Amino acid sequence: MKKILALVAVIALVAFAAPAFAAANPFMDVPMNHWAYDAIGQLAARGVLSGYPDGTYKGNQPMTRYEVASAVARALAVVDMTKASKQDVEMLKKLVVEFKDELDALGVKVDKIDSRVAVLEEGVGGWKISGSFRMDWKWADQTAGTYAQDGDEDLTMRQPSNYLQLVKRIDDKVSYRARLRRMDGNRNIEWAENFITVKFPDLWDTTMKFGRSDSIVWENGLYHDSLGDDAWFLDDRIEGIVLDKNFAMGNFSALWGHYDDANGGVGEATWYGARVRFNFNEQFNMGLNALIKDYDNNPEFDNPVVGLLPFEKWQTYWFDFGVNFNQNVALRGMYAMNKYDIAGGTPVWMDDSPNAYKIIVDVKQDALKFTSLWLEYAKLDAFFATHINGLSYAEQAAGNPKPATLIDKPWRPFEMKYWMIAAEQKWNDKWATFQRYLDVDYDTAIGDLFDHTNWLFGVRYMYTSALQFELMYDKIEADNVNYSDHMIRFRTSISF
Amino acid sequence: MEGKRITRLIGLSVLLFGMLFTAVPGFAADYSKTLAKWTRQQTFREPGAIGPLEMKVTYYSAEYVQALIETEAEKNLWTKDEKENYTYQLLKTLNMDEMIPIHVEFRNYGPSMHMAPFDEQVEIWIGRKKFKPVDYDKRFNFRLQGDRDGMIYFPRYDEKGKPLLEGVSSVKLSFNSGIHMYIRGSSVDFIWDVHKDKPESLYAGRAASRLELDRLIKRIEKLNAEKRDLENKLNELNNELSSVNKRVDELQKQ
Numbered sequence: 001m002k003k004i005l006a007l008v009a010v011i012a013l014v015a016f017a018a019p020a021f022a023a024a025n026p027f028m029d030v031p032m033n034h035w036a037y038d039a040i041g042q043l044a045a046r047g048v049l050s051g052y053p054d055g056t057y058k059g060n061q062p063m064t065r066y067e068v069a070s071a072v073a074r075a076l077a078v079v080d081m082t083k084a085s086k087q088d089v090e091m092l093k094k095l096v097v098e099f100k101d102e103l104d105a106l107g108v109k110v111d112k113i114d115s116r117v118a119v120l121e122e123g124v125g126g127w128k129i130s131g132s133f134r135m136d137w138k139w140a141d142q143t144a145g146t147y148a149q150d151g152d153e154d155l156t157m158r159q160p161s162n163y164l165q166l167v168k169r170i171d172d173k174v175s176y177r178a179r180l181r182r183m184d185g186n187r188n189i190e191w192a193e194n195f196i197t198v199k200f201p202d203l204w205d206t207t208m209k210f211g212r213s214d215s216i217v218w219e220n221g222l223y224h225d226s227l228g229d230d231a232w233f234l235d236d237r238i239e240g241i242v243l244d245k246n247f248a249m250g251n252f253s254a255l256w257g258h259y260d261d262a263n264g265g266v267g268e269a270t271w272y273g274a275r276v277r278f279n280f281n282e283q284f285n286m287g288l289n290a291l292i293k294d295y296d297n298n299p300e301f302d303n304p305v306v307g308l309l310p311f312e313k314w315q316t317y318w319f320d321f322g323v324n325f326n327q328n329v330a331l332r333g334m335y336a337m338n339k340y341d342i343a344g345g346t347p348v349w350m351d352d353s354p355n356a357y358k359i360i361v362d363v364k365q366d367a368l369k370f371t372s373l374w375l376e377y378a379k380l381d382a383f384f385a386t387h388i389n390g391l392s393y394a395e396q397a398a399g400n401p402k403p404a405t406l407i408d409k410p411w412r413p414f415e416m417k418y419w420m421i422a423a424e425q426k427w428n429d430k431w432a433t434f435q436r437y438l439d440v441d442y443d444t445a446i447g448d449l450f451d452h453t454n455w456l457f458g459v460r461y462m463y464t465s466a467l468q469f470e471l472m473y474d475k476i477e478a479d480n481v482n483y484s485d486h487m488i489r490f491r492t493s494i495s496f
Numbered sequence: 497m498e499g500k501r502i503t504r505l506i507g508l509s510v511l512l513f514g515m516l517f518t519a520v521p522g523f524a525a526d527y528s529k530t531l532a533k534w535t536r537q538q539t540f541r542e543p544g545a546i547g548p549l550e551m552k553v554t555y556y557s558a559e560y561v562q563a564l565i566e567t568e569a570e571k572n573l574w575t576k577d578e579k580e581n582y583t584y585q586l587l588k589t590l591n592m593d594e595m596i597p598i599h600v601e602f603r604n605y606g607p608s609m610h611m612a613p614f615d616e617q618v619e620i621w622i623g624r625k626k627f628k629p630v631d632y633d634k635r636f637n638f639r640l641q642g643d644r645d646g647m648i649y650f651p652r653y654d655e656k657g658k659p660l661l662e663g664v665s666s667v668k669l670s671f672n673s674g675i676h677m678y679i680r681g682s683s684v685d686f687i688w689d690v691h692k693d694k695p696e697s698l699y700a701g702r703a704a705s706r707l708e709l710d711r712l713i714k715r716i717e718k719l720n721a722e723k724r725d726l727e728n729k730l731n732e733l734n735n736e737l738s739s740v741n742k743r744v745d746e747l748q749k750q
Binding site: 087128130131132134160161163165167169172175177179197207215216217218220225226229230231235244246247248249251253279281282283326327328364366393395460462464465466468469470491493495496 | 532533535536537539540541542543544545546547548604605606607608609610612616619621623624625626634639641642643665666668670673674677679680681682683685687688689
């Protein structure tokens with residue numbers, strides 16, 4: 001905004017001052033209405049020319065061509081190319097061409113400008129590479145508890161998740177994207193994503209993705225991604241086709257694909273689903289979603305209480321909505337239904353159509369000034385399951401209790417509900433703090449054994465846009481049994 | 497224990513809501529509320545990532561521009577003339593008489609973005625039609641990590657000169673989700689209810705008259721050019737007609 005105002009100020013100065021000063025000194029050969037004044041003023045306003053001497057470029061009276069050339073020459077010596085747009089560079093080139101003879105006479109070599117332009121132009125076309133690396137140091141209280149991954153260590157250094165992304169624009173309709181990921185769990189490098197995107201302007205103006213995709217989420221705004229939560233459904237690796245159609249006040253998506261399970265094909269399934277979202281206006285939106293997971297081999301979810309449940313199909317339907325009271329305060333929610341098809345019929349003790357809902361109040365920091373606020377309440381019927389295995393910011397060891405444990409188990413024979421309060425405070429461009437409190441309750445006497453709370457506090461420091469640090473404390477505590485664990489984690493993130 | 501925890505949660509919620517509703521009225525001060533009304537912000541972060549991607553976009557409605565002018569006028573204690581001049585220059589610079597300007601600000605503290613060519617990544621939906629940018633800050637075409645902001649311009653009139661926003665209640669600005677690794681979903685959408693705009697005060701006074709004059713002069717130039725084209729075509733037709741007639745006369749005489 002400041003840049004725009006500065007630009008306007010410079011233009012206004014030139015525009016209003018021009019006739020008066022030009023009339024005052026008619027003997028100069030570069031009159032005030034010459035485009036060069038405007039060009040230099042604009043480049044200065046954008047910060048491209050920083051520190052050109054006002055002794056030469058007076059800016060408020062006509063000059064000789066040599067004076068302007070001298071200003072351009074001095075500007076070229078200090079030009080900040082990191083702030084220059086291609087337009088700015090073109091403008092500089094135009095100035096150089098206009099005053100070439102004078103610059104030559106002043107002994108200025110302008111060839112370097114061309115090489116700088118070439119560097120800028122490298123940004124267009126070709127392969128684009130980006131990625132991130134993370135490293136953690138962790139101090140866990142229990143050697144084989146919630147947080148300790150290796151059982152016998154309470155201090156570990158880990159690389160939780162590293163990415164390398166490659167993108168190639170093939171033409172105006174086709175692009176390719178691949179993402180390599182190294183997961184800490186199995187320490188393997190895998191193709192998290194590998195797909196081409198094709199635009200079909202003549203086929204109802206749709207866009208399709210073909211290949212392996214791992215970033216499909218239909219619950220935007222319904223989970224607190226800043227503190228590690230994830231969408232209840234989808235967000236799985238799928239190999240197939242995803243179709244997107246954007247329209248005036250909404251969008252439509254559909255997918256068909258296959259989930260390829262690396263563990264012997266037990267969980268392999270064909271996915272199909274569709275979503276339509278309506279934005280009625282800036283205040284109200286609504287979405288309808290359907291997602292069906294059709295298992296290839298009827299995997300048997302191992303229920304420790306009642307034995308095996310051979311699943312044929314897992315259907316999920318949900319409705320979501322959002323109400324924006326203003327730019328900073330919103331109310332959102334979703335209501336979901338599961339429908340299970342089980343080989344041999346549904347056991348009598350099981351509800352094969354359980355429901356769940358959650359409701360969220362999202363308040364941005366601009367409203368409260370000192371903090372943002374996220375309040376979330378969810379209630380899940382017995383046997384209702386999501387696709388996530390917990391509400392955790394810190395990674396937990398497999399098989400150990402974690403926040404909102406059993407949220408992914410269709411055999412969970414008791415209702416669960418949770419409260420979450422999360423807040424973030426952005427103190428300045430460098431420092432931020434965050435907190436979360438999560439309280440999870442399970443119904444029935446057996447379920448009470450799983451009741452727990454989770455506390456989280458952290459500090460983030462943005463050293464640069466590429467390098468950041470985070471120090472975090474996370475604690476989980478059982479309500480009705482004697483169990484608790486906590487962890488301090490120091491995370492470094494480098495992205496490029 | 498259960499009762500105690502519920503009491504604690506209710507108490508905490510009441511406290512937080514209390515903070516919310518006592519803080520909101522404080523926010524409603526002078527023009528800042530109007531400026532905020534036309535600004536939208538979305539933040540994206542991959543689970544576990546530290547640095548986010550923040551996108552802040554501002555629709556330059558008449559009401560927003562008016563608030564911007566009033567803010568500057570108050571700050572600088574401008575006279576009426578100075579304010580008129582500033583209004584005229586600002587509207588000219590923003591090209592408000594021909595384009596819909598939208599300011600976009602990226603704050604990317606995650607993996608770098610590569611959006612070239614940028615006009616393939618963004619579109620605006622006005623009514624049932626979508627439009628590509630007519631112009632944009634070309635720096636968006638280059639690798640982006642850190643902070644960068646700039647303007648995007650969309651057409652305000654269709655080919656026949658009809659205002660695109662006429663009778664439209666909302667517009668939607670859509671970014672392709674492929675612009676950043678952290679964005680999950682089909683697109684990033686920002687919506688404004690443009691029927692709530694208040695153009696009356698901005699498009700009144702001397703600045704508006706000067707702008708209208710500029711527009712009319714441009715229109716005259718365009719119409720004159722069209723007229724010249726048509727006259728040239730007419731001349732060509734007349735010439736061809738006369739040559740054909742001449743030939744017909746020659747043939748009839750034979």
